[in-house]
Amino acid sequence: MSIASIMVSLDLGRSAADRVRLAADLAGRFEAGLTGLAARTIDAPAPVGDIVTAQETYAKDRAALVDALARAQDVFERNGGAALRREWRQAEADPEAYLIQQARGADLVVLGRDPRQDGADAMGAAPGAVLMEVGRPVLVVPPGVDRLKAARIVVAWKDGPEARRAVTAALPFIALADQVFVVSAGREARLEGAEEVSDFLARHGAHVTTHRLDAAAGDIADAIIRFAGRHDADLVVMGAYGHSRLREWLLGGMTRSILQTSPLCCLMSH
Secondary structure (H helix, E strand, O other): OOOOEEEEEOOOOOOHHHHHHHHHHHHHHHOOEEEEEEEOOOOOOOOOOOHHHHHHHHHHHHHHHHHHHHHHHHHHHHHOOOOOEEEEEEEOOOHHHHHHHHHHHOOEEEEEOOOOOOOOHHHOOOHHHHHHHOOOOEEEEOOOOOOOOOOEEEEEOOOOHHHHHHHHHOHHHHHHOOEEEEEEEOOOOOHHHHHHHHHHHHHOOOOEEEEEEOOOHHHHHHHHHHHHHHOOOOEEEEEOOEEEEOOEEEEOHHHHHHHHHOOOEEEEEO
């Protein structure tokens, strides 16, 4: 496994520059290409009495969009210096849909934990729908984080295809880590599957240990984050769980909690 292409989602939020610096550092570390991407739609015009007013309104909104995309590109260009190969993409489009489409050529997608709360407005791609539909591993970066050492990694193990894909996607990070902790959490958690995953990672050269955390169903995410803090880890690897209902994705409880509260980067896969 290798990482040859990283795509980072841009917006005008407070943490966008930090996120680009983190993605650029990873691109340099893995000798990967880095693609910056931003998109936003233009609101449908309100009913007006004449076509001239409608055209003037659209021209104003279009100019604002062009300006916003140019500012996002400037953030990318000023903070993507560590990447050997850089590319910029932009569109008048829904940010999540555009990112999902463009990520077909990426090994890893990097985006903010909650761009709307970070001040990104309509340009930020929220991780929920992206995680469920992109078909690529997603590195979710919390606000204020501009570097990922990944020297100590926590694998939050729950046996299922989502977690298995996440572990496979994390192998390039795991191969370079000093220590990997495979953690099974919850009152019903068992170590058998986690131990097999630890053996798998050891065969890939990881220095790995296995742990069981006794936690109530609603406290599993916090228990994993506390464990990571105690062991000085800055990356959590986990499956992203959710299902579709009425054409919208509903995230699982732990996935939702991690996306809302984690102070650590999370490498996730659906």
